[in-house]
Amino acid sequence: EVQLLQSGAEGKKPGESLRISCKASGYRFTTYWLGWVRQMPGKGLEWMGVIYPDDSDTRYNPSFEGHVTISVDKSINTAYLHWNNLDVSDSAMYYCARQDGAIPDYWGQGTLVTVSS
Amino acid sequence: QSDLTQPPSVSAAPGQRVTISCSGSSSDIGDNSVSWYQQFPGTAPQLIIYENDKRPSGIPDRFSGSKSGTSATLVITGLQTGDEADYYCGTWDSTLSAVFGGGTKLTVL
Numbered sequence: 001e002v003q004l005l006q007s008g009a010e011g012k013k014p015g016e017s018l019r020i021s022c023k024a025s026g027y028r029f030t031t032y033w034l035g036w037v038r039q040m041p042g043k044g045l046e047w048m049g050v051i052y053p054d055d056s057d058t059r060y061n062p063s064f065e066g067h068v069t070i071s072v073d074k075s076i077n078t079a080y081l082h083w084n085n086l087d088v089s090d091s092a093m094y095y096c097a098r099q100d101g102a103i104p105d106y107w108g109q110g111t112l113v114t115v116s117s
Numbered sequence: 118q119s120d121l122t123q124p125p126s127v128s129a130a131p132g133q134r135v136t137i138s139c140s141g142s143s144s145d146i147g148d149n150s151v152s153w154y155q156q157f158p159g160t161a162p163q164l165i166i167y168e169n170d171k172r173p174s175g176i177p178d179r180f181s182g183s184k185s186g187t188s189a190t191l192v193i194t195g196l197q198t199g200d201e202a203d204y205y206c207g208t209w210d211s212t213l214s215a216v217f218g219g220g221t222k223l224t225v226l
Contacts, residue, residue, distance in 0.1 A: 035215065045154075045162065045205055047215040061214055095161055102209035103152050105173075107161040 002026040004096050004108035011114045012086050019082040020111045022096030029077040030054040033099040036070060036081050039110075040092040050099055051079060086115045120145060120216035121206055128224040133196050137221045139189040139206030145216055146208050151189040153182055154205045156220075162205060166191060198225045 007021040022034065035050035049060035053074045060070070069082040079096060094111050097104035122140040129135040139151065153166035164173055166182035169189065181192045189206055206218040 037215075044220040045207075045217040047217065050215075059213065099215070100167075102149070102213055102215055103164075103167060103207065104154075104162075104215060105164050105167065107163070110161050 002098065002106040004098065004106060006094075006096060006108040006111045009112040009114070011116070014086055014088055014115055014117055016086050016115075017082070017084050018086055018113065019080050020094060020113070022079045022081075022108050024077045024079070024098065027098070030074055033101075034072070034079045035097050035099050035104060036068075036079075037095045037097055037104065037107075038064075038092050039095065045095075048081070048094075053077075053079070086113075088115050088117070091115045120210070121208070121218035123204075123206060123218035123221045125219070126222045126224065128226055129196050130226045131196050131198060134192065134194045135196060135223065137191040137193075137204050137206075137223070139191070139218050141187050141189075141208065141216075143187055145187075145210045146184065146189055147187040148211070149208045151182065151184050152207045153180075153189075153191045154207060156203045156205065158202075193223070196225050201225050 003025045005023045030053045033050045033052050036048040038046045048064045049070050051058045051070045051072050053072045058070050072079045091114050096108040098106040150168045154162035155165045156162040165176050165180050169184040170182045179195045183190050203220045205220045209215050
């Protein structure tokens with residue numbers, strides 16, 4: 001069974017850094033792209049970017065490039081989403097999702113990030 | 118503003134049929150297949166249709182999808198109160214970036 005287990009909710013201050021994680025199981029981790037999707041409160045889904053665990057090839061939505069970093073540690077089947085300088089506007093639910101090609105099929109349970117002074 | 122256009126809301130009575138539209142362009146839906154996701158409040162989205170009209174294992178055949186040109190449609194028949202959720206269409210564009218619709222809230226009256 002494919003499972004994506006995300007790290008727990010985070011509360012941070014503006015300007016702080018943060019890394020959230022997504023641990024995959026139940027499939028061959030290195031052969032599927034793994035993406036991140038943002039959902040702001042009461043809003044829709046926004047695709048942020050994707051990484052191919054085998055070679056760390058990474059692609060970003062231009063709207064997010066430069067503000068977040070996607071990485072992976074294939075030795076532990078885990079992908080990460082990292083911020084160096086959080087802003088209050090980063091407060092949202094973040095989902096990781098396995099991508100079969102370009103289409104997200106299995107999703108993690110979500111990580112709620114709250115940024116407040 | 119989302120890349121794909123969906124109606125903000127639709128509603129119908131239990132047992133009825135409802136359609137949700139998803140409009141895109143030649144560079145996204147026009148060139149690629151469409152997926153549909155169901156999201157209940159406080160939970161992650163779940164894939165219910167992929168490659169325009171295919172259902173993952175476990176998704177009832179009351180859910181069906183189609184695509185024509187630069188638009189796609191999700192049809193739900195025999196509506197149940199448990200179908201109340203947000204529905205999102207998705208595809209990818211010429212840069213191989215996934216794109217989603219703004220979501221449609223289904224209310225079962």
